[in-house]
Amino acid sequence: MKSHGITASLLLAASVLIAAPQAGAAEIDLPRDISWTAFGTSSSGYAQSVGIGQMLKSKYDVDLRIIPGENDIERMVPLRAGQSDICACGIASYFAQEGVQMFAAKAWGPQRLYNLFNNVGINGQTAAVAADVGVKTIADLKGKRIAWIKASPGNNMNMTAFLAFGGLTWDDVEKVEVPGVQQSLDAILNDQVDAAWASTLTGTLNQIAASPRGLYYPPMPKDDTAGWERAHAIAPWFAPVLVQSFIKATGVEEPFEGMNYPYPLFVASPDIDDAVAYGLTAAILGNFDAIKEAGPSMEGYAIDRQLLSYVFPYHPQSIAYFKEQGLWTEDDEQRNAELLRRQDILAAAWEKMSGMNVAEADFEAEWMKLRAASLTDAGLHVVFEADASN
Known part of the structure; x- marks a missing residue:
């Protein structure tokens, strides 16, 4: 059966535990104020953000502003508008990258997103x-x-x-x-x-x-x-x-052998400042011992649980940190290049779609057809076929 590019890398990532030294505070240069969007105040993702914020304040004198969003669109709006540095999102952030479902509307389309780090929990x-x-x-x-x-x-x-x-x-x-x-x-x-x-x-x-x-x-x-x-x-x-x-x-x-996916997924737009992208990655992964008891289900912030070949490309500064820790491989680099190319294909398809005169009622259906054709012509897996969830 044809491989869709992610299976082998995920199976490898799930089976290998890797160890790395912690980053020192001298390597991290963060601004005084950082903001990110998260799930609502009753969510575990919000509680985790509060715990991380306490660590950032005590170690780096950083004030973290957490912007709660009750749905997937609300969490992405501040990121796209530049009002937040990153989004502590769910898997719907992948839907945003792909420009599907609620992000197939004229106001959205496929979003260029970088992954920084994730919480890959021990639940399923x-x-x-x-x-x-x-x-x-x-x-x-x-x-x-x-x-x-x-x-x-x-x-x-x-x-x-x-x-x-x-x-x-x-x-x-x-x-x-x-x-x-x-x-x-x-x-x-x-x-x-x-x-x-x-x-x-x-x-x-x-x-x-x-x-x-x-x-x-x-x-x-x-x-x-x-x-x-x-x-x-x-x-x-x-x-x-x-x-x-x-x-x-x-x-x-x-x-038992099962399945999970990261939550929260920490994604950023390409406009994020390099120092923030590197600094947050290094501060959070490098200070795992300081946050592991600071909120619910914090185990997944351990550096040996990060999936470096996943469904988002990683930010260059996060990659720099993983390279410093001796964790970034040639396979990770190849997978990252494939994901960046996928974003390029989706962006070109959206630009073409935006230049077409399509009635509002027909827009999503026509976009999904054009999207599928563009990915197929590029030799990439469509993923979101019309009947994928039927």
Whole structure:
């Protein structure tokens, strides 16, 4: 099967732990005031930002202003307008880079974004499955009732890719529409569905585990190359990990082979000051011991958990830091060049689209066609096909 460029690098990154010395304060020159956007004040991403801000203040006399945004657009607006230095975003930042879904509108289009560093946690993202249906592998979900969450394309694409790992599509299962994320998990408790998408630390999973139905997580074995190839064709942001933190489930040993993706993802526009890009990368990754207890789920800021070949190109100054630590490889450099080229192709396609006279009602559909054709002509994987989340 044709490789989509990310599978091998992610499998390697997930299987190798690397050690590096911490950066010294003398190497870091940060301005007094820095701002970044984050999820709302009740989110773990916001709490993590507060903890990082305390470290920046105590060690570098930097005041961090955290701008909460309740949705993906709100978090990207200050970044695009130059009102914030970076965004502590979710995976929708990848949708922004690709110019799809809410970013397929005339006002947006594909955004040039650089990655600086990420939180690659020790939890997982998975299908939470009722243990009483006897599922052991993802392929065993065939014929089972699977939650489809209305107006939640990210979650539905995750489930689509998860099913694909097991060689399944939505045609192989019973799709059950639910109005929201919480309702999808409640539907397991109420015996209305057999599986729903969740973080392995979602509180409702405690109730499912304690219920007569029980809880199970089908594994995603790292050595199932074909399975990962199928999953990455739909969701390139999936990263194979050993899941160490999860609500206990029937017959699931710790750790288990599963999937996660970074949260938050720290992305910046190309306009970010070089000193800020380098300084934040060095300060946060180099002071892991000072922040690891400063907020929830901080384990993922360890430098040995960074995915240096992922779905965003890294900022040149972040790359400089990783090179200083002896971590940046030729494979990482090649992957980075491929991702920069992808952004160039998308930018050229958007410029062409912007010069076309297309009615507002038809704009997104026509853009998605032009986008797909441009990527295909360049020999690149489209990812967001029209039916990718159906």
